[in-house]
Amino acid sequence: MSVIKVAILGFGTVGQGVYKTIQSHGEELTAVLGKKVEVAAVLIKNNQKEREISEEVLVTTNFGEILDLPQLDIVVEAIVDKEPTFTFLKKAIKHGCHIITANKEMFAHHGKELIELADENHVSIGFEATVAGGIPVIQTLRELLKINRVDQVQGILNGTSNFILTEMRVKKQSFAQSLLQAQLNGYAEADPTNDVEGYDAFYKTMILSRISFGEEPNWHAVEREGITSITSELIAAAEKFGLRFKHVASLTKAGNQIKASVKPVLVGQEHPFYHVEGVENAVNVHSDIVGRITLQGPGAGMFPTASAVIEDLVYVCQSHPAKRSYTGTPGGNIGQKNEDKKEYWLVQGLTKKYAAPSITWIDQAANEIFIIQTTRKEVDQLAIQQGGLVYYPILGEYETLLKDTALTALL
Ligand SMILES: NC(=O)C1=CN([C@@H]2O[C@H](COP(=O)(O)OP(=O)(O)OC[C@H]3O[C@@H](n4cnc5c(N)ncnc54)[C@H](OP(=O)(O)O)[C@@H]3O)[C@@H](O)[C@H]2O)C=CC1
Numbered sequence: 001m002s003v004i005k006v007a008i009l010g011f012g013t014v015g016q017g018v019y020k021t022i023q024s025h026g027e028e029l030t031a032v033l034g035k036k037v038e039v040a041a042v043l044i045k046n047n048q049k050e051r052e053i054s055e056e057v058l059v060t061t062n063f064g065e066i067l068d069l070p071q072l073d074i075v076v077e078a079i080v081d082k083e084p085t086f087t088f089l090k091k092a093i094k095h096g097c098h099i100i101t102a103n104k105e106m107f108a109h110h111g112k113e114l115i116e117l118a119d120e121n122h123v124s125i126g127f128e129a130t131v132a133g134g135i136p137v138i139q140t141l142r143e144l145l146k147i148n149r150v151d152q153v154q155g156i157l158n159g160t161s162n163f164i165l166t167e168m169r170v171k172k173q174s175f176a177q178s179l180l181q182a183q184l185n186g187y188a189e190a191d192p193t194n195d196v197e198g199y200d201a202f203y204k205t206m207i208l209s210r211i212s213f214g215e216e217p218n219w220h221a222v223e224r225e226g227i228t229s230i231t232s233e234l235i236a237a238a239e240k241f242g243l244r245f246k247h248v249a250s251l252t253k254a255g256n257q258i259k260a261s262v263k264p265v266l267v268g269q270e271h272p273f274y275h276v277e278g279v280e281n282a283v284n285v286h287s288d289i290v291g292r293i294t295l296q297g298p299g300a301g302m303f304p305t306a307s308a309v310i311e312d313l314v315y316v317c318q319s320h321p322a323k324r325s326y327t328g329t330p331g332g333n334i335g336q337k338n339e340d341k342k343e344y345w346l347v348q349g350l351t352k353k354y355a356a357p358s359i360t361w362i363d364q365a366a367n368e369i370f371i372i373q374t375t376r377k378e379v380d381q382l383a384i385q386q387g388g389l390v391y392y393p394i395l396g397e398y399e400t401l402l403k404d405t406a407l408t409a410l411l
């Protein structure tokens with residue numbers, strides 16, 4: 001029987017998960033592909049670490065040795081940073097290998113170039129693991145929605161952030177304790193600033209934009225905020241209002257413009273993201289024929305990510321052209337967004353003395369923590385006037401849970 005030879009670059013959480021899954025699901029892979037899948041080589045950085053890798057596998061710190069193997073069909077990349085990864089993958093493509101990557105930072109920066117190069121070299125690229133861990137969102141968007149025109153995508157895209165917010169609310173853990181647990185569980189990036197400051201979700205959002213609309217917004221125009229401003233006090237206050245903090249990425253096609261943001265928001269019980277807890281991610285896609293679909297599942301960790309890579313392995317072996325759906329899918333158009341629309345906001349740091357006719361006071365949970373209704377413009381203005389004000393939008397409608405609260409002094 002002929003064999004498919006695979007090299008795995010990186011042997012951390014993801015690389016090990018891929019290695020173990022190829023061993024544990026060898027029969028299924030053979031049944032689907034008609035060929036045996038074998039790991040021929042593993043690239044590592046530190047050759048002093050103990051590894052559980054079969055003696056038949058080449059374990060090296062030299063990528064050149066991997067390309068010198070007599071047969072190499074697929075390169076799976078699970079390392080960190082843009083370089084040397086991008087250089088390795090370009091070499092692998094030119095060598096005639098299909099490539100699969102889990103590295104969203106590298107792919108957000110260089111995905112378009114890699115896809116064009118792969119196309120010229122008649123090989124395929126799998127990048128399912130770059131967005132939302134184990135959820136097959138890329139395949140869904142590029143394979144299952146070929147005719148639908150997508151006009152909005154919203155998602156909880158960072159497992160670490162969602163895990164931290166859940167731990168802080170449910171177990172009353174501190175931010176630092178929750179982050180440490182996320183690291184121990186293998187969810188966090190090597191530099192967790194990427195997770196908690198929203199960079200990781202930002203890269204994923206840019207990849208989703210390409211898949212959904214065939215293009216990206218101007219990166220500098222994207223509002224990006226992480227979860228580090230969210231305190232235990234704010235989480236408890238939100239809970240009193242029946243709301244939960246979620247770190248949400250949002251992409252909307254408005255006119256010819258793509259609007260994108262990555263930031264903490266509040267959602268109520270009716271919202272599909274309310275029950276997305278722990279390391280789970282969710283992606284909500286709106287398109288013209290089907291309407292709204294929500295995909296939900298584990299967003300990080302060894303085996304969920306390995307699952308995305310293994311499904312890509314089958315995908316690239318079935319010789320799908322790389323370029324399809326990444327550089328040219330036209331997105332939909334839902335028209336201009338109304339900037340003057342009044343929205344609900346949770347604000348902290350506003351004094352009761354403050355009065356403005358354009359603001360409707362809705363609820364109060366604790367000293368100086370309120371729900372108000374006003375426009376984005378107004379709340380931005382308010383923050384400039386009142387130093388120290390923090391504010392988060394509430395997605396969808398808000399219905400008060402605090403019917404007995406004495407807000408009368410404010411009304
Ligand atoms: N963890 C997760 O849940 C997910 C991670 N990802 C992405 O997958 C990639 C890997 O993540 P993860 O496994 O968690 O990371 P880890 O930090 O656990 O592992 C990184 C691996 O890369 C190796 N490595 C780093 N630099 C080099 C280099 N220059 N040359 C060769 N090997 C190198 C390290 O080698 P050594 O062992 O020798 O130190 C290590 O084995 C990242 O891009 C991440 O963003 C994507 C989805 C989910």
Ligand SMILES: N[C@@H](CC=O)C(=O)O
Binds near residue numbers: 130133195300
């Ligand atoms: N650090 C990332 C890993 C998966 O992409 C996350 O927490 O989502």
